[in-house]
Amino acid sequence: MRAPTERHTIAVLVDNEAGVLARVVGLFSGRGYNIESLTVAEVDHTAHTSRVTVVTSGTPEVIEQIEAQLRRLVPVHSVVNWTTSAPGIEREMALVKVTGTGDKRAEAQRISEIFRAHIVDTTHNSFVFEITGAPEKIDNFVDLMRPLGLVDVSRTGVAAISRGPEAM
Amino acid sequence: MDRDGTELKMAPPKVAGALELSGAQMVIRALKDQGVKHIFGYPGGAVLPIYDAIFQQNDIEHVLCRHEQGATHAAEGYARSTGRPGVVLVTSGPGATNAVTGLTDALLDSIPLIVICGQVASHLIGTDAFQEADTVGITRACTKHNWLVKDVDDLSRVMHEAFQIATTGRPGPVVIDIPKDVQFKKGPYTGPQAVKHRTYRVKSDPDLGQIVKAIELMANAKKPLFYTGGGIINSGPVASKLLRELVALTGFPVTSTLMGLGAFPASSPEWLGLVGMHGTYEANHAMHDCDVMICLGARFDDRVTGKIDLFSPDSKKIHLDIDPSQINKNVRVDVPIVADAAKALKEMLHFWKTQKKKSDAPALKDWWAQIDQWRAKKSLDYKASTKLIKPQYAIDRLYALTRGRNVFITTEVGQHQMWAAQRFKFEEPNRWMTSGGLGTMGYGLPAAVGVQMAHPGALVIDIAGEASVQMTMQEMSTAVQYDLPIKIFILNNEYMGMVRQWQQLLHGGRYSHSYSEALPDFVKLAEAYGGVGLRASMPDELDAKILEMIDSPKPVLFDVRVDPKENCYPMIPSGRAHNEMILSDAMEEETVVSDEGKMLV
Numbered sequence: 001m002r003a004p005t006e007r008h009t010i011a012v013l014v015d016n017e018a019g020v021l022a023r024v025v026g027l028f029s030g031r032g033y034n035i036e037s038l039t040v041a042e043v044d045h046t047a048h049t050s051r052v053t054v055v056t057s058g059t060p061e062v063i064e065q066i067e068a069q070l071r072r073l074v075p076v077h078s079v080v081n082w083t084t085s086a087p088g089i090e091r092e093m094a095l096v097k098v099t100g101t102g103d104k105r106a107e108a109q110r111i112s113e114i115f116r117a118h119i120v121d122t123t124h125n126s127f128v129f130e131i132t133g134a135p136e137k138i139d140n141f142v143d144l145m146r147p148l149g150l151v152d153v154s155r156t157g158v159a160a161i162s163r164g165p166e167a168m
Numbered sequence: 169m170d171r172d173g174t175e176l177k178m179a180p181p182k183v184a185g186a187l188e189l190s191g192a193q194m195v196i197r198a199l200k201d202q203g204v205k206h207i208f209g210y211p212g213g214a215v216l217p218i219y220d221a222i223f224q225q226n227d228i229e230h231v232l233c234r235h236e237q238g239a240t241h242a243a244e245g246y247a248r249s250t251g252r253p254g255v256v257l258v259t260s261g262p263g264a265t266n267a268v269t270g271l272t273d274a275l276l277d278s279i280p281l282i283v284i285c286g287q288v289a290s291h292l293i294g295t296d297a298f299q300e301a302d303t304v305g306i307t308r309a310c311t312k313h314n315w316l317v318k319d320v321d322d323l324s325r326v327m328h329e330a331f332q333i334a335t336t337g338r339p340g341p342v343v344i345d346i347p348k349d350v351q352f353k354k355g356p357y358t359g360p361q362a363v364k365h366r367t368y369r370v371k372s373d374p375d376l377g378q379i380v381k382a383i384e385l386m387a388n389a390k391k392p393l394f395y396t397g398g399g400i401i402n403s404g405p406v407a408s409k410l411l412r413e414l415v416a417l418t419g420f421p422v423t424s425t426l427m428g429l430g431a432f433p434a435s436s437p438e439w440l441g442l443v444g445m446h447g448t449y450e451a452n453h454a455m456h457d458c459d460v461m462i463c464l465g466a467r468f469d470d471r472v473t474g475k476i477d478l479f480s481p482d483s484k485k486i487h488l489d490i491d492p493s494q495i496n497k498n499v500r501v502d503v504p505i506v507a508d509a510a511k512a513l514k515e516m517l518h519f520w521k522t523q524k525k526k527s528d529a530p531a532l533k534d535w536w537a538q539i540d541q542w543r544a545k546k547s548l549d550y551k552a553s554t555k556l557i558k559p560q561y562a563i564d565r566l567y568a569l570t571r572g573r574n575v576f577i578t579t580e581v582g583q584h585q586m587w588a589a590q591r592f593k594f595e596e597p598n599r600w601m602t603s604g605g606l607g608t609m610g611y612g613l614p615a616a617v618g619v620q621m622a623h624p625g626a627l628v629i630d631i632a633g634e635a636s637v638q639m640t641m642q643e644m645s646t647a648v649q650y651d652l653p654i655k656i657f658i659l660n661n662e663y664m665g666m667v668r669q670w671q672q673l674l675h676g677g678r679y680s681h682s683y684s685e686a687l688p689d690f691v692k693l694a695e696a697y698g699g700v701g702l703r704a705s706m707p708d709e710l711d712a713k714i715l716e717m718i719d720s721p722k723p724v725l726f727d728v729r730v731d732p733k734e735n736c737y738p739m740i741p742s743g744r745a746h747n748e749m750i751l752s753d754a755m756e757e758e759t760v761v762s763d764e765g766k767m768l769v
Contacts, residue, residue: 015366019305026308061496065497068492071492072492074333074365074367077367
């Protein structure tokens with residue numbers, strides 16, 4: 001009966017005023033929408049605009065409502081759905097801590113090279129890897145590290161931008 | 169979208185000679201510049217500087233309510249009956265939290281409210297200070313927008329933006345939270361004309377391509393129906409006038425939501441009555457069977473649609489709304505028009521005339537014949553009685569005896585509200601004030617206070633229930649203080665009638681906590697407040713008492729003792745379609761709602 005759930009990445013350009021993130025997040029929780037990841041930072045320090053990138057999931061009807069409801073928030077400049085309206089590039093960064101010695105440690109380092117992760121901290125029995133890529137790539141990396149002594153993961157959530165010369 | 173980074177949100181330049189005012193004075197000055205004449209409020213510690221500024225001027229009259237919820241509903245009644253925003257002034261903490269119900273009510277019914285709250289001094293925010301509450305946090309979900317003003321230099325801009333946001337586009341409530349130190353501090357005042365919001369834009373002009381598509385559908389319709397809502401009323405009296413013109417040109421039938429009553433005159437032959445859960449048989453069957461539905465300023469609320477997947481299955485739907493988020497929210501539509509109702513109706517009329525469109529007369533004749541068959545069911549009929557006052561009879565008599573007068577009706581929430589909506593005939597917009605979306609018991613009495621403030625000579629009647637009216641009874645005191653001769657017409661059936669009805673239909677007649685025990689003597693209560701108390705228990709004494717109520721120069725509590733067992737029909741039970749209505753003579757005792765329906769409200 002119900003249309004299948006789809007994953008969408010939505011960018012929201014907002015005025016960086018007090019409480020603006022709470023408005024965005026409150027909209028999602030208040031109306032029962034999902035947030036899979038959310039990133040936010042000021043992108044223009046003179047205009048004081050921030051860019052919120054939300055990865056959400058829902059039926060096409062729900063996604064349409066999410067966009068419409070976001071546009072209704074007063075401090076919102078614009079809303080773009082990178083999944084439907086423009087081809088976008090998505091990247092996420094993660095810091096991944098793996099502990100171990102011997103073969104497992106060597107294997108962790110070998111896999112990190114395949115994934116082009118950087119080692120940003122090391123002790124005799126631990127690494128912290130910095131890895132950037134699409135969320136699925138990070139998922140795969142984390143899964144591979146799990147049996148090799150994974151102890152901690154910190155992910156930034158998705159940042160997204162369109163391909164080509166056009167701005168948002 | 170405006171992404172021009174140059175238009176910065178800066179404090180107004182400190183021009184030599186600019187008007188220097190304290191924050192409190194700025195609030196009053198801004199209200200004055202916005203044309204505000206009355207505000208409703210309640211003082212307290214964190215808002216004293218503004219009350220001090222009120223004391224020292226005569227341009228704006230402050231109405232002291234007895235509870236902040238009462239103040240918000242009074243402001244709603246004021247707004248809904250005038251088309252102007254309602255303004256409320258309350259203190260921090262409990263003052264603000266008491267306003268939350270009125271804010272939510274105004275949000276769901278699109279009523280422009282400006283609620284100004286005092287807040288503890290800036291340096292105390294976050295310290296759990298006395299009467300501190302996170303007002304912007306609490307009201308974020310129940311306002312169109314809100315502000316905490318930390319710098320007095322921002323205050324006049326925020327005040328004017330607040331009016332702009334509350335009154336334009338889809339109207340709604342806003343909150344301005346002002347710390348006490350900001351009310352004392354001085355800064356430059358700027359007038360309303362200087363304000364241009366950075367991001368807030370309203371699209372009110374219709375896309376003409378969509379209008380043409382709509383006209384095309386309408387001209388080819390065999391079974392058309394106008395389904396109108398509160399958006400027509402919010403757009404202003406011009407929209408109601410244009411709607412009448414369009415109906416006169418097309419000859420299409422009209423039904424309306426609860427919020428839209430009065431936009432189209434109930435005396436017109438095209439009027440089918442209220443639609444939805446307690447709508448008429450003809451309106452709901454027409455909704456179900458129509459082939460072109462023209463929804464104007466309504467939002468396909470669950471009280472209107474019934475079971476959504478059985479809602480008007482074979483119709484093409486035109487949907488006019490000023491709020492783009494309403495399009496395709498509950499029901500997929502074929503021709504969306506995002507615009508102000510009056511502007512869109514003007515274009516629809518223009519294109520209908522210039523393209524020389526005609527309704528399909530033979531088809532329309534058949535459609536009306538079908539509608540007349542549904543009308544013949546007389547779905548609002550009830551069993552008359554000479555022993556008991558039937559609530560329907562009471563409303564019919566109230567209507568008959570107030571016809572031709574300058575009448576405004578407010579209601580509480582429940583059976584009496586639905587009977588009033590079904591039976592009281594409204595000919596004009598802004599005459600009917602009721603809590604639709606939120607369904608707030610206790611709305612009607614304070615709303616009547618607000619309406620009477622705006623219309624001193626008018627006959628303002630709150631059609632009430634004995635349960636609802638006790639929720640905000642304290643506002644009788646406000647009515648007495650300000651010589652507001654509001655009439656509280658209580659259909660007293662000693663039950664929370666709609667709760668009792670649902671318990672009868674859904675819960676096996678187990679009337680859990682729906683009996684109004686230990687009721688006050690409303691006649692003595694009225695007298696205690698300094699008003700007039702009346703009571704009627706028999707049908708034959710009703711007319712004289714109603715006339716006595718109308719002629720009284722004071723606020724009146726009229727305790728109308730009605731049949732306690734009467735149910736409100738017709739009714740679409742939860743989880744059923746429009747063509748599965750139950751009528752009054754159907755079944756009274758059996759359970760009619762499926763288990764699935766019981767899950768709904």
